[in-house]
Amino acid sequence: MIPERHLNIAVLMLFFAVPAWALIMDEPFTITLATRAAILALAATGLNIALGLGGLVSLGHAIFFGIGGYAMGVLAFHAQTYTPMQLGGFEIAGTKSMPVIWLVALVASGIAAVLVGLLSLRTSGVYFIMITLAFGQMFYYFAISWRAYGGEDGLSIYVRNDFPGLNTLDPIQFFGLCATLLCLALLVFWRLARSPFGLALGAARQVPQRVETVGLDPVRLKLVAFVLSGMMTGLAGALFADLNRFVSPTMFSWQFSGELIVLVILGGVGRLMGPLIGAGLFVTLEHVLGDITDFWHVILGAILLVIVLFARGGVVGLFCGKARPDA
Amino acid sequence: MSTILVIEQVINGLQFGVMLFLMAAGLTLIFGVMGLINLAHGSLYMIGAFAAAWVAGLTGSFLLALVAAMAAAALAGALVEMVVIRRLYAADHLDQVLATFALILIFSEGTRWVFGSFPLYLDIPEALSGTVTLPGGIAYPLYRLVLIGIGLTVGLALWALIERTRIGMQIRAGRDDREMIAALGVDISRLYTGIFALGALLAGLAGALVGAIQSVQVGMGEPVLILAFVVIVIGGIGSIKGAFIGALLVGLTDTLGGIFLPEIFKLFTDASTATQAGSALASMAIYILMSLVLIWRPTGLFGRAA
Numbered sequence: 001m002i003p004e005r006h007l008n009i010a011v012l013m014l015f016f017a018v019p020a021w022a023l024i025m026d027e028p029f030t031i032t033l034a035t036r037a038a039i040l041a042l043a044a045t046g047l048n049i050a051l052g053l054g055g056l057v058s059l060g061h062a063i064f065f066g067i068g069g070y071a072m073g074v075l076a077f078h079a080q081t082y083t084p085m086q087l088g089g090f091e092i093a094g095t096k097s098m099p100v101i102w103l104v105a106l107v108a109s110g111i112a113a114v115l116v117g118l119l120s121l122r123t124s125g126v127y128f129i130m131i132t133l134a135f136g137q138m139f140y141y142f143a144i145s146w147r148a149y150g151g152e153d154g155l156s157i158y159v160r161n162d163f164p165g166l167n168t169l170d171p172i173q174f175f176g177l178c179a180t181l182l183c184l185a186l187l188v189f190w191r192l193a194r195s196p197f198g199l200a201l202g203a204a205r206q207v208p209q210r211v212e213t214v215g216l217d218p219v220r221l222k223l224v225a226f227v228l229s230g231m232m233t234g235l236a237g238a239l240f241a242d243l244n245r246f247v248s249p250t251m252f253s254w255q256f257s258g259e260l261i262v263l264v265i266l267g268g269v270g271r272l273m274g275p276l277i278g279a280g281l282f283v284t285l286e287h288v289l290g291d292i293t294d295f296w297h298v299i300l301g302a303i304l305l306v307i308v309l310f311a312r313g314g315v316v317g318l319f320c321g322k323a324r325p326d327a
Numbered sequence: 328m329s330t331i332l333v334i335e336q337v338i339n340g341l342q343f344g345v346m347l348f349l350m351a352a353g354l355t356l357i358f359g360v361m362g363l364i365n366l367a368h369g370s371l372y373m374i375g376a377f378a379a380a381w382v383a384g385l386t387g388s389f390l391l392a393l394v395a396a397m398a399a400a401a402l403a404g405a406l407v408e409m410v411v412i413r414r415l416y417a418a419d420h421l422d423q424v425l426a427t428f429a430l431i432l433i434f435s436e437g438t439r440w441v442f443g444s445f446p447l448y449l450d451i452p453e454a455l456s457g458t459v460t461l462p463g464g465i466a467y468p469l470y471r472l473v474l475i476g477i478g479l480t481v482g483l484a485l486w487a488l489i490e491r492t493r494i495g496m497q498i499r500a501g502r503d504d505r506e507m508i509a510a511l512g513v514d515i516s517r518l519y520t521g522i523f524a525l526g527a528l529l530a531g532l533a534g535a536l537v538g539a540i541q542s543v544q545v546g547m548g549e550p551v552l553i554l555a556f557v558v559i560v561i562g563g564i565g566s567i568k569g570a571f572i573g574a575l576l577v578g579l580t581d582t583l584g585g586i587f588l589p590e591i592f593k594l595f596t597d598a599s600t601a602t603q604a605g606s607a608l609a610s611m612a613i614y615i616l617m618s619l620v621l622i623w624r625p626t627g628l629f630g631r632a633a
Contacts, residue, residue: 057421119618122625126364126420126564130556131621137553138614145607254553258366258428265425295440301432308426309414 004320008273015276019175031171032243037276037283038178039239044263044275045185046232051261052270053198054225055205059257060132063116063139064109064230066252068237070143071105073155073247080158098163098177101238109234110227112139117226121219136254143249154248161242168242178239182276185232190272192228201225233260262304268316270323277315331465336586337579342471344578345478349533350555351562351570352485353526359565360501360522361416366427367407368530368555369548370434375400375531376538376547377438380447389452393535400531401524408523413516431549439545446542449535474536481529482571489567498522502565554581557613561620563630572628577613584612 015034022030043065050056078085078094085092095101120131144152160168168174192198204211204218211218241247250256259282266281267274285303289296311318354368378399383392407430415423450456451470458466489495497518500508509515534548541547558577562569589605596604620628 051421057424059424119621122621126358127560127626129364129420129424130560131617133553134557134560134614134617137550138611141610142607145603145610147603254549258424258431261421261425262428265421269421295436297432297436298440301429301436304429304432305411305426308418308422308429309411312422 001321002319004271004273004316004323007316007319011273011277011280015280016179019172023172028171031175033283033287035171035175035178035243037279038175038182039236039243040260040263040282041276041279042178042182042185042239043233043236044260044267044279045182045189046229046234046236047260048229048264048270048275049189049192049232050226050229051264052274053193053201053205054222054229056222056226056229057129057261058120058132058226058229059129059254059261060116060120060134060136061230061233061260062252062254062256063112063136064233065237065240065256065260066139066143066247066249067109067112068105068234068239069241069247069251070149070237071108071234072101072161072238072241073157074149075101075104076157076161077149077155096159096161098161098168098242101161101242102235105234105238106231109237110231112234113227113230114223117223117230121223121226133254133257136252136257140249140252140254143252150248152249154246154250157241157245157247160245174243178243181235181239185235186272186276188232193270193272197221197224262300264314265304265307266314268314271314271316274314274316281315331463332586334461334463334465335467336582338467338471338475340579340582341575342474342478342578343582344575345475345482346533346537347551347554347558347578348478348482348571348574349529349536350551351558351574352482352567353529354552354555355559355562355565355567355570356498356522357526358559360498361519363412363416364420364423364427365412365526366424366552367430367434368526369550369552370431371400371404371527371530371548372534372551373438373545373548374403374434375534376449376543377442377447377534378531379535379538380449380543381442383449384447389450389455389539392449393532396531396535397528400534401528404527404530405520405524407527408520412523413519416519435545442545444545446544449538449543451539470539477532477536481532485529485567494518494521554613557617559627560617561627563627565631566627566629569627569629576616580613580616581609584609588612 015038019031019034022028022034043061046064047058047061050058050061074085075094076096079096080094083094085094116132116135120128120135123131149155160174162168163177166173166177168177200211200216201221204216204221208218211221237251240251263278263282264275265278267276267278285300286296289299307314313322350368350372354365357363357365375396379392379396382395383389386392411426411430415426455470455473457469459469459472461467489498497508497513500513501515501518505515533551538547554577558570558573561576562571562573585606588609589602592601592605595601624630
């Protein structure tokens, strides 16, 4: 067993070393893979707030990922076609500016998380899982039937959006941007887990009755966690859309919600670096096994089964043992 | 809009609902008795459909295809229960979700491996392929009526099995107090394998029956699975009666919503906007129904208080 902090530092160093090495060796594709891992890790860190800290098994986080993606897609689509949006009599111009897109993605996914959370949190346990899954499907079918923005085919955005002072089309600069946001998100997660709110949330996960006894409302705590979680995943969606310069209803698919949970579990639920480790492993497996066989999901499924049945703490649990409250 | 169209759509909705019931009944039984959320139920549906298409291709017999579908799904269900699911009864829901998600990956990609990515086709048998004229002069496909008949029969048989037989008594007892019935000498693990195989058999039957009107392809199970979840949330987890009523509600809402919502919107706006907005809203109708039920009764129409 090694202290979790040492593992965390090692993981972060590896995370930055791989693209640095790729830059020196002139392997832009590896940088793109690292960017993909960073964005997935950001989405999974969002889920880790709901799942790890709040104990909410959400099988609908693709909702927020998709909303973030469509926030980028819609705004950039109007900017690239020079057509303003019609919104209840107002005309709003599209934009190619990343900070504005991120803000819209955060607000839109936050509103969606409030609505989905309010309804889903009326229940708990297995109902909660089924309901989040069902709402995910609702957004998926809505995106398919929304023909103004590509319907089933999705939207292509021809040029990556701008960030002041950076050339976002340069892989390493875009990686830097995503990595910075990921580090900020990890900082938020780390602070949140130790804040009075995080402690109350942890208590609400374990014994909601006691939390109620001391005058806190467990449902409200969980709702706040769910909204924060959704917003972070929404931001990741906007970045993911920018990485691919493409959005489609598949961003809303239930498979993606499942994969996000898988990322968190692979790394370690509720652990700070769990999502990043999970995302790194996932992207590596996808790339390495995907080269060997088209059917790499069979192998992923088998690995997942082994982890669930025999190694329940994920990678962090394997190296560091159970989480300690002061770790 | 003509009455004939409305009646036709109502029957379509019933047919869809009855097939959803076959899926939802197994899921709700498995959850009610074993406390397990099974995402891989859609894979069993897919296995049924593929087995049917394969056997129908070999023998040309639809009846044999149905038997094969039920046998393959029940066998796969029993196998999966004994190898994986059995270890999950005591685990929390997160582990169950993950393990059954892993099973979906394995089953889906495994099926793609064996059968390829192209959809298979299962033909409606000759004897059932025509239309019948209903009272009022509506020509309706015979096969879809047969589906309704099969679904209702299965529902009745399931009710009789659970309420009127010794095995049903054990199932109900297992739902209420598993330690007690183990103490009374019932082999719990065999009972559980049996229930799981029964749920799988129903899913496989549904897959084969629906496979004949749609194409048989990898990933066909999960959309149906999620609809079955909506059914269970509306009906109340663990309740077969709830699953039946929930399934009919969802089937009718989905089918009628697609027809009526665009028409209703046409009263307010121009035709093309109405068609777009109406079909977008129709795709969300069943989830809105689910939300309303949740606001009214969080444990579903026939669920027990949590």
